[in-house]
Amino acid sequence: MCFGAFSKYVGYKLLVLALLCIVANILLYFPNGDTRYASHNYLGKYVGCLHGIIGGGLLVLVPAFTFIGIEYDHCRGCFHHENHGRSCSLIASIVVACVGILGAGYCFIISALALAHGPYCYTRDVHSGCCPFSDSRYLMEHADWPLCQDPRAIVKWNVTLFSILLALSGIELILCTIQIINACIGGVCTACNGHNEKCPC
Template identity: 35%
Template sequence: MCTGKCAKCTGDLLFPLGLLAIVGNILLFFPNGEVWRTEEITEKIWFFPGVIGGGLLAFLPASVMKAAGHEGNCCANRCGMMLSMLMSVLGAAGALYCMIVSAVGLQDGPLCDTGDGIFIYPFLNGTTEESYLFNQTSWIECERPHNVVMWNVVLFSILLSIGTLEAVLLLAQVVNGLIGCLCGTCMNKNQQTQLA
């Protein structure tokens, strides 16, 4: 078993996921591709779930994983695997943060103008049975920004999915890092020929 290669592969997967999370978070600031004032943008976006949780806190363990899985350090890189395990816990916490903020953003709905020029959260107090997520006809309540409900639902759903996938990968790396820390990252060629 080569836990170092597994760590490197996980690190390679986390970089594009983190980049997608950052892009998704940035797009949330521009509902329907338009620029709006700060007070007209949904509050949960300002918690930066994709930039901080799904992005930066995923890049840190991904960098350590790639270093721990580097072929030059293959044999008995226990310290690198322990560090990757600890950083994976931090990354998993960031992914969980991304998931929670995105889920709350989906539940509360977007900030929008319902026609009287005042920006409010029209779906904030909806129950699970009457959630706007399952009743697309209620989306017309938001007049400005145009298509803001669809924009928020799609992007917060993407962030929620990315956060979930990152959490699974990072928790798997915690287990992989523990195995690598206890047993070494892989056997070198000399050890393999001695065992044969």
Template identity: 40%
Template sequence: MGLQKCRGCLSSLLIPLALWSIVVNILLYFPNGKTSYATSNQLTNYVWYFEGICFSGVMMLLLAALLITLERDTFYQCCQSESCNKTYRSFISVVLSLLGIAFSGYSVIISTLGLVQGPFCNTPAGWGYIFKDTAGGYLIAYSSWSQCTEPAHVVEWNIILFSILITLSGLQVIICFLKVMAELKQILCGTYSVFIQPGII
């Protein structure tokens, strides 16, 4: 009973994380609260990968909804045996959770690349990625941030939002991994670890 509650709780936790990922990714399009930079394509290229909106956002919401549905007793019965039904439901949950790891892992990678590259900003030499060759060293070189004159405070804006996206997506990876482990334990060590029941043709 405790394991069942844990599995249901893990699936539900994915929903707020996905919603926050969407919100944070949208904020990246409006540095300094202005829309002009998005319309003129003066944003870091990694925000156009939609990692927070699509992958750790909408796709994770769909996966969470499917996982929660699988955990309900009213879910479609595919076998005559209750043991068989529970086994297949756990197997599908494992597959969905692995997809969740892939989606959120993609978001972690893209957000990390965006953080390391630094923002696309205006400098005395013109628009460009002035921190792309620092390998992320600019993150602790606070004095260099003033080189980005436009959008205002874009360095802090990108660092904070990309860091939040990495955290949210990282939590999704952990939750999906724990979900896989819980379901595998239920299949392999639980009371319904038999896929095909004897005598059922």
């Protein structure tokens, strides 16, 4: 069947995306490669949500490794009958895809909120840390970005990394949804083959 091969393809794609999410989230802790902001907790409230590490990362690795390891054609882990074994694999695929959707969805939502909220930084007028941007309009008004004096270029740093996380988690959501559809089609074909009926698979 073609479903196992497609699932492996999706699994490898999710593996790469999850690792990229983890790297992007870690970089958020070190603006411009400086560690002192993380050590003194001078970071925005959304940076510490671990949305890229846990959400778009570890929770997406669950379906990634499952899709890579599942053998639809030869799985008999649940039942001795071949079609029952395939059904078991398809159900497992749907369950772990839902886990991936939850993780990627969490990453997507937090990234969107972080972009709308703006970075935490020190300004010329305020000597303590604050969030100088009141709404998401700052994303289009680049002239206001120098308001953040420290960390240097923090607005560009945050916007770039949160945008990357938003895009990566969005792709993860699409891939997990496609895999659920793929597994459902595989279930229909397994049912057809189990009854020796002609089916379009």
